[in-house]
Amino acid sequence: MDFRAWTRFLRAHAALTRELSSRLETAHGLSLRDYDVLVQLYGAPDRRMRRIDLARTVILSPSGITRLLEGLERAGWVGKHACESDARVTWAVLTDDGARKFEEASVQHRSDVEELFSSRFTGEERDRLAELLDRLPLVDGGACRT
Amino acid sequence: MDFRAWTRFLRAHAALTRELSSRLETAHGLSLRDYDVLVQLYGAPDRRMRRIDLARTVILSPSGITRLLEGLERAGWVGKHACESDARVTWAVLTDDGARKFEEASVQHRSDVEELFSSRFTGEERDRLAELLDRLPLVDGGACRT
DNA sequence: TACTATTGCTTGCGAACTCAACTATACCAA
DNA sequence: TTGGTATAGTTGAGTTCGCAAGCAATAGTA
Numbered sequence: 100m101d102f103r104a105w106t107r108f109l110r111a112h113a114a115l116t117r118e119l120s121s122r123l124e125t126a127h128g129l130s131l132r133d134y135d136v137l138v139q140l141y142g143a144p145d146r147r148m149r150r151i152d153l154a155r156t157v158i159l160s161p162s163g164i165t166r167l168l169e170g171l172e173r174a175g176w177v178g179k180h181a182c183e184s185d186a187r188v189t190w191a192v193l194t195d196d197g198a199r200k201f202e203e204a205s206v207q208h209r210s211d212v213e214e215l216f217s218s219r220f221t222g223e224e225r226d227r228l229a230e231l232l233d234r235l236p237l238v239d240g241g242a243c244r245t
Numbered sequence: 246m247d248f249r250a251w252t253r254f255l256r257a258h259a260a261l262t263r264e265l266s267s268r269l270e271t272a273h274g275l276s277l278r279d280y281d282v283l284v285q286l287y288g289a290p291d292r293r294m295r296r297i298d299l300a301r302t303v304i305l306s307p308s309g310i311t312r313l314l315e316g317l318e319r320a321g322w323v324g325k326h327a328c329e330s331d332a333r334v335t336w337a338v339l340t341d342d343g344a345r346k347f348e349e350a351s352v353q354h355r356s357d358v359e360e361l362f363s364s365r366f367t368g369e370e371r372d373r374l375a376e377l378l379d380r381l382p383l384v385d386g387g388a389c390r391t
Numbered sequence: 392t393a394c395t396a397t398t399g400c401t402t403g404c405g406a407a408c409t410c411a412a413c414t415a416t417a418c419c420a421a
Numbered sequence: 422t423t424g425g426t427a428t429a430g431t432t433g434a435g436t437t438c439g440c441a442a443g444c445a446a447t448a449g450t451a
Contacts, residue, residue, distance in 0.1 A: 102355070104375035105362050109281070111381040112258045113304035117439085118384045130407075135255070151429055158259035163408055165431055187416045187429040209248070216251050219380040228377050229250035234365040235257040238264045263409090276437080297399055306439050311401055313437085333399045333446050 140193040
């Protein structure tokens with residue numbers, strides 16, 4: 100067996116996330132996962148999600164999502180709403196400020212991802228890459244729509 | 246533009262490293278990057294590398310490699326040797342114990358990577374994947390042979 | 392030769408994550 | 422209805438990592 104693909108996968112991820120994270124952080128004060136969470140909320144019905152679903156979607160532990168949302172809540176970008184039908188769950192809701200923040204950050208970030216990732220492939224190659232990566236297991240088994 | 250490939254890339258990495266790291270940790274007390282460093286040293290001439298090259302290869306910051314090697318040194322798997330021709334550099338040298346440790350851990354780990362990653366593709370697809378990932382920038386620009 | 396810039400490496404610090412443990416609520420089966 | 426199990430979420434502790442700052446040694450330049 101050769102592990103070239105796996106190694107390249109690890110290296111590329113480390114290098115890309117380091118650079119993208121640094122740009123996003125200095126320009127908008129967001130981590131890559133903060134942004135990821137904002138994307139999910141922005142695209143969700145009513146701009147809200149159960150915290151646990153959010154965690155599974157962005158591949159974060161339950162405690163991880165608690166702390167990440169803590170930051171977004173402090174900044175006023177995400178709100179915390181109780182669920183009426185199930186007292187265990189709490190909704191994470193994107194505020195109007197949060198939506199604006201995301202729209203603002205996404206312009207630069209999308210262009211950064213474009214520059215460092217997407218532009219390296221043709222559209223066809225990108226599809227092929229997505230298809231290949233889609234075969235990898237998410238392991239946890241929880242709901243993960245995106 | 247669509248970001249499906251990029252998103253899949255992020256998710257797949259998060260899920261795979263979480264699982265592989267956890268298996269490696271419980272079975273051999275190694276992190277994924279510990280293992281990566283051992284691989285590099287094991288395959289290097291004289292089983293040694295300059296710490297800075299090691300850092301660039303596994304995509305770790307200088308401080309990151311200092312702390313990682315600290316652990317491997319404490320365990321007796323890696324030694325620290327001064328360089329005769331340049332007093333600034335220190336060699337990281339794999340000890341015999343370290344080599345044994347690596348050989349022992351690699352059996353299980355290679356099979357885990359095989360299970361969760363490689364086996365999802367044909368050999369041809371794996372090559373294609375490696376080729377595509379190879380186009381992504383390592384950004385830093387430092388020496389990175391593997 | 393002397394001065395400056397660069398390189399290798401370490402340390403303090405803070406941010407982000409995971410695991411384990413715990414609380415509270417909901418579901419399910421006898 | 423009651424008791425056991427699963428689920429949602431938080432908190433404490435420990436780990437890993439990067440950045441900024443600093444030190445020592447080398448390389449480059451005038």
